[in-house]
Amino acid sequence: MAEDVQGTHEPRFEELREVFAERLAADELGAAIAVDVDGRTVVDLWGGYADAARTRPWREDTIVNVWSSTKTVTALAALVLVERGLLDVFAPVADYWPEFAAAGKGAVEVRHLLAHTSGVSGWDQPFALEDMFDTEAAAARLAAQAPWWEPGTASGYHAAAQGHLIGELVRRITGRTLKDFVREEIAGPLGADFQIGALPGDAARVAEILPPPPLELDLGALDPALPVIRTFTGPVLDAARANDAAWRAAELGALNGHATARGLARMLSPVTLGGTAGGVTLLSPSTIDLIFQEQARGADLVLGVPLRWGIGFGLPEPATLPYLPEGRIAFWGGWGGSMIICDLERRLTVAYVMNRMAPGIIGSDRSAAYLTAVYKALT
Numbered sequence: 001m002a003e004d005v006q007g008t009h010e011p012r013f014e015e016l017r018e019v020f021a022e023r024l025a026a027d028e029l030g031a032a033i034a035v036d037v038d039g040r041t042v043v044d045l046w047g048g049y050a051d052a053a054r055t056r057p058w059r060e061d062t063i064v065n066v067w068s069s070t071k072t073v074t075a076l077a078a079l080v081l082v083e084r085g086l087l088d089v090f091a092p093v094a095d096y097w098p099e100f101a102a103a104g105k106g107a108v109e110v111r112h113l114l115a116h117t118s119g120v121s122g123w124d125q126p127f128a129l130e131d132m133f134d135t136e137a138a139a140a141r142l143a144a145q146a147p148w149w150e151p152g153t154a155s156g157y158h159a160a161a162q163g164h165l166i167g168e169l170v171r172r173i174t175g176r177t178l179k180d181f182v183r184e185e186i187a188g189p190l191g192a193d194f195q196i197g198a199l200p201g202d203a204a205r206v207a208e209i210l211p212p213p214p215l216e217l218d219l220g221a222l223d224p225a226l227p228v229i230r231t232f233t234g235p236v237l238d239a240a241r242a243n244d245a246a247w248r249a250a251e252l253g254a255l256n257g258h259a260t261a262r263g264l265a266r267m268l269s270p271v272t273l274g275g276t277a278g279g280v281t282l283l284s285p286s287t288i289d290l291i292f293q294e295q296a297r298g299a300d301l302v303l304g305v306p307l308r309w310g311i312g313f314g315l316p317e318p319a320t321l322p323y324l325p326e327g328r329i330a331f332w333g334g335w336g337g338s339m340i341i342c343d344l345e346r347r348l349t350v351a352y353v354m355n356r357m358a359p360g361i362i363g364s365d366r367s368a369a370y371l372t373a374v375y376k377a378l379t
Helices: 011-026 070-083 098-104 110-114 129-133 135-144 162-174 178-190 200-205 227-232 239-243 245-249 261-272 285-291 365-378
Strands: 006-009 030-037 040-048 194-196 257-259 296-299 306-309 329-333 339-343 348-354
Touching (some): 070 162, 070 178, 070 194, 070 261, 070 285, 070 329, 098 135, 110 162, 129 245, 162 178, 178 261, 194 261, 200 245, 261 348, 339 365, 348 365
Antiparallel strands (some): 030 348, 194 257, 329 339, 339 348
């Protein structure tokens, strides 16, 4: 049956397989988990269905929209440019994108974009979801507007906008779109099944997204000037739109990466392994060290929970993610629960992707259960 777990795992991860099987029978629709230790795949599991009607089994090559797990790849693209001497995270954004200096943003640095502290966490209204699909015009809108709080003083999750902000830097520096740069400079060399958007030829293997229950948040009861309101209404996201051809064709570096769990783990494994994976070197240890320079810690102005941000990645925060160990770990996840974990001390990379989105803001009870089982197997 399609509910049965497919793939391979080392014996020490049998409990992880059992937990995965239980969740497939309970509250997953289709999902996949990949675990890489020291550059070796030790878990590669998948199962369930790729569609709500349960007519398409989730297969080895099924890809799915991973939402904000995409942000880790976009951050990696920026770090590759740092490694090549083309980008300085401590330089003003306007050094590379002069128009960004408008409306008092001349001192905003690249690191502020990567750490969600720039004050540009969304678009001034009116701005519809479809407006994101015109990548250059949407980036120009961000460049023209004033920050919503004093840059560098706090994080406010750049939910949909971060991909356009970093993507425009990539375009200004390389002359290539973020989508092309990721394909040609990261996914291609690594042999990773990951893409920003999804090519029309891959439509048959893209899993259907099932939206989560609505957030229990009464936006009308809050001050419309608050960053949380402005971010989540500029634009209002509709998870079901991830199933549209227009969404898959767009370049949304914060939102529409499509991958297998195996491919997502492969993309981020250079961060875990000192910069080199599968014989491909993307980063040096000194560039990786930038990730762990803490930029913000405290209640995020948009997500409303305590977070720690390094440069481009979340860092462990026990108050919000108690199942994630402390230490030299860089991570982030996507709406509905997808996740990518880079644990440098254990040389461990974990990726989880799924199509039935879970409720919640950061992670899910499913991702927590899987990650707990992974770390238990390593103890």
